[in-house]
Amino acid sequence: MKYAKISNDESFASMAELQALANQEVHFLTGVGLYAIPVQGVARRSSTVKVSGEVIAISHDPKEINDSIRGKCFSIYPDVILGKDKDLFNSLYLESLRGVRTSRSCPKLDLIFTDGVILAGLREEERDNRSLVLHSKKPFSQSGTMDPYTSRLMVNLSRPKGKVLDPFLGLGSILIEARWLGNQCVGLDADVKMINKAKINLDYFNYVCEVAQGSATSLPIEGKFTIVTDPPYGRSSNAKGVKLLDLYQGFLSEVAEILDGRLVFAADSSVDWRDTIRSAGLRTRCVHFLYEHKSLSRAIYVVER
Incomplete structure (x- = not known):
């Protein structure tokens, strides 16, 4: 045993x-x-x-x-x-x-x-603590960047079958863990500046992933993917002129077409996305709540078709 x-x-x-x-x-x-x-x-x-x-x-x-x-x-x-x-x-x-x-x-x-x-x-x-500490020292980071522990947890919860897709790439934290775990990885982001920073972060560790500009609400790719991502929350979404509900509805509708296995995504725990997930033809397998700091607790949604 x-x-x-x-x-x-x-x-x-x-x-x-x-x-x-x-x-x-x-x-x-x-x-x-x-x-x-x-x-x-x-x-x-x-x-x-x-x-x-x-x-x-x-x-x-x-x-x-x-x-x-x-x-x-x-x-x-x-x-x-x-x-x-x-x-x-x-x-x-x-x-x-x-x-x-x-x-x-x-x-x-x-x-x-x-x-x-x-x-x-x-x-x-x-546990390989050394790699987790090393990944926390990537060249580009900012307030709200997902830490390596949460990123690796989310990739593992997804039980990747093939390629891992992160359609809200940001600085590449999730793809860094996906690649370290041995998965093929694809990242998209609407912001060219974020894409360039994510590429530098990945290159810093000699990790190779496909990275391109693209919208999570109109995915410019074909194929089937395990999807692990950290969409914008609240103010970070509204600041870009996109209503949070519209963003998640568009994202989940697109995901339903290409999902192979599981979708794992993070959200602010103050908002419940289970009805929106159901409306996209998906089902919530479970939700895990992670306390980050006094102003943020994350909800980690594990979703299947």
């Missing part, structure tokens, strides 16, 4: 990302997902899955955990998912590790306490 430790900051989005990456049924404890079939890259490719590996033992009894690891050497990484259980875990931790040798040179062992049970797991993968 495999385990994955997920982020509790946005737990439902993290659970959904793990299910998308594992592509199978996942059983959840608080902060941990369990699944049967090994899948390479579950943690490494993720935005919110911290680590993953092979379960050695799960039990409420520390003696059973100890029986599975006694006499072996590990580098121990304890974690109490729920802070209120910290004092209880201290005694269980010591009992679990009797007769276990510890060294930083030995394999990593996650010892996780959650929902009244201890999980001992041999860590196999970790």
Whole structure:
């Protein structure tokens, strides 16, 4: 059995990302997902899955955990998912590790306490934090630019089938993550200045995507795409002389014609787009809410035909 430790900051989005990456049924404890079939890259490719590996033992009894690891050497990484259980875990931790040798040179062992049970797991993968930090240092950025963590989360939630299209390209944050994840990528934007900046950002990381000028409400392309995008919100749309409702209606109508698999898009959580999605002949699979800062919470819509 495999385990994955997920982020509790946005737990439902993290659970959904793990299910998308594992592509199978996942059983959840608080902060941990369990699944049967090994899948390479579950943690490494993720935005919110911290680590993953092979379960050695799960039990409420520390003696059973100890029986599975006694006499072996590990580098121990304890974690109490729920802070209120910290004092209880201290005694269980010591009992679990009797007769276990510890060294930083030995394999990593996650010892996780959650929902009244201890999980001992041999860590196999970790989230690629380095690439996420690197992508945050792209040459062009501005207020409101989507961060690499949210961009990667959205691409993973889309379960890309072929080419990933972002019809509101902006500075290219989503395509950067799509390309890093190994997908073919296409970006459109009505603003030539944004296109040029996005090209520079992509070139900075040596990522190759097709990028062109075009309107999301009258897509100048043919074919089928998985679509991941971050349309303008509120004032940023109205400033360009486009009413927000008209923009989303036109965009969703166009998407319905070329969608292959899923559409994942971000919006201001203060507006509910489910009726507009339905009117375009699409269905909302789920909506995840991500707190960004005091003036913005994003709604991440996962949409299918």
